[in-house]
Amino acid sequence: MKKIINSLFSIIKVVLLLISFIFVFYVTMTLYEILGKNILDALDIFVPYFLLLLLLILNYVLHQKQITGNLFYNITCCLVFLVIIFISYRTMFDENMLVRYRSGYNMSFYYFLDMMKPLKAMFYLLIAGNICLMVTKPEEKIKHVVVEKEVDVPKKISDRKKKSVVTR
Amino acid sequence: MRTMFQNYFKTIGMALVGLAFGFAFFYLFLNLYHYQEIRRTTYFDASADASYLQLEETLVRIENNISSIQKSGNNSGINVVFVETGLKSCVNNFRNEEILALKEKKQLDIVDVYNLYNDYENKILNDCIVTKISSILFDNDKYEDLDYKKILKYYRDDLLQDTSYLKKDLNNNSTYHFSTDSTSITVKNGVRDSFYEVLSAYNRAAKFLEIVSEWYSSELGGAR
Numbered sequence: 001m002k003k004i005i006n007s008l009f010s011i012i013k014v015v016l017l018l019i020s021f022i023f024v025f026y027v028t029m030t031l032y033e034i035l036g037k038n039i040l041d042a043l044d045i046f047v048p049y050f051l052l053l054l055l056l057i058l059n060y061v062l063h064q065k066q067i068t069g070n071l072f073y074n075i076t077c078c079l080v081f082l083v084i085i086f087i088s089y090r091t092m093f094d095e096n097m098l099v100r101y102r103s104g105y106n107m108s109f110y111y112f113l114d115m116m117k118p119l120k121a122m123f124y125l126l127i128a129g130n131i132c133l134m135v136t137k138p139e140e141k142i143k144h145v146v147v148e149k150e151v152d153v154p155k156k157i158s159d160r161k162k163k164s165v166v167t168r
Numbered sequence: 169m170r171t172m173f174q175n176y177f178k179t180i181g182m183a184l185v186g187l188a189f190g191f192a193f194f195y196l197f198l199n200l201y202h203y204q205e206i207r208r209t210t211y212f213d214a215s216a217d218a219s220y221l222q223l224e225e226t227l228v229r230i231e232n233n234i235s236s237i238q239k240s241g242n243n244s245g246i247n248v249v250f251v252e253t254g255l256k257s258c259v260n261n262f263r264n265e266e267i268l269a270l271k272e273k274k275q276l277d278i279v280d281v282y283n284l285y286n287d288y289e290n291k292i293l294n295d296c297i298v299t300k301i302s303s304i305l306f307d308n309d310k311y312e313d314l315d316y317k318k319i320l321k322y323y324r325d326d327l328l329q330d331t332s333y334l335k336k337d338l339n340n341n342s343t344y345h346f347s348t349d350s351t352s353i354t355v356k357n358g359v360r361d362s363f364y365e366v367l368s369a370y371n372r373a374a375k376f377l378e379i380v381s382e383w384y385s386s387e388l389g390g391a392r
Contacts, residue, residue, distance in 0.1 A: 129185040
């Protein structure tokens with residue numbers, strides 16, 4: 001059951017990462033177009049995305065079970081991307097945020113830029129956590145081994161050889 | 169030794185992920201709460217609201233004063249047509265789309281209040297008070313020394329400063345943080361309180377227009 005949930009969150013994690021990147025890219029591109037700036041100036045917003053995507057690809061390529069099999073890490077990633085998508089949705093479509101009418105572009109850019117700073121911090125925490133977990137070993141499963149061992153039983157009790165089971 | 173370092177890195181890694189988890193939940197709930205807060209509405213009934221009815225009555229009195237202005241036969245030297253056109257145009261500005269739409273609405277949200285304030289700023293303050301009424305009253309040198317005109321000048325300047333804070337307060341609804349109590353209270357009660365602030369501003373501006381129309385009505389003769 002845990003494996004199924006983990007696999008599900010692993011897939012959702014990648015999908016949400018791509019969706020959140022699309023939203024953030026669109027809003028940033030619109031803002032920079034209005035300001036007349038080059039989109040390359042906004043590279044610091046997209047660098048965490050590329051780094052995290054690279055690390056996720058490495059995790060799968062190198063079969064790092066300590067990360068891909070870590071349910072907590074997958075859930076946290078999904079949660080962070082969900083927050084980004086929700087913030088982007090509010091930036092573009094929430095009509096009750098009056099700051100969108102101030103600029104006249106029907107987008108709450110100030111709100112988006114305010115929220116981007118803590119979101120970047122969360123991204124870097126995920127990246128740092130990923131790197132730290134890469135160094136560790138995956139948890140080994142407990143294997144039950146049956147060992148047959150001959151034990152000499154004192155003659156008073158019985159002359160029969162007895163077998164005992166040892167679990168390691 | 170190696171196992172010890174691996175355990176340390178595992179602890180640090182999980183702690184960092186835990187921090188990200190906590191932050192993510194915090195910002196999710198902060199935004200969900202804010203999303204809900206700025207959707208507050210206030211109930212409104214135009215037929216029973218004292219401020220709205222007072223505005224309607226003031227506008228009716230202004231219209232009566234305008235209709236009592238004599239178009240010809242006065243020796244005051246005032247351009248009657250100019251005065252009458254300016255006053256009528258101002259009354260039409262008061263009867264703008266947003267104010268008339270209030271009659272049909274039963275619930276108001278923050279966007280309605282914002283649009284109402286924008287119409288007040290553009291149509292009432294800028295167009296009516298600053299442009300039309302000021303040119304009618306204060307561009308005529310003949311009446312420059314009248315004390316009454318000086319009082320009206322102060323009244324006009326007061327009106328212009330009166331609600332300058334309101335737009336900033338309304339725009340602040342989009343930056344909701346747990347910074348101060350006053351910020352959260354402003355957001356929570358923004359709809360009801362801001363609405364009545366704007367409606368009071370409409371009433372004060374209408375009162376100013378009524379005083380001006382009464383003065384011209386008395387200057388330019390005619391039975392009421």
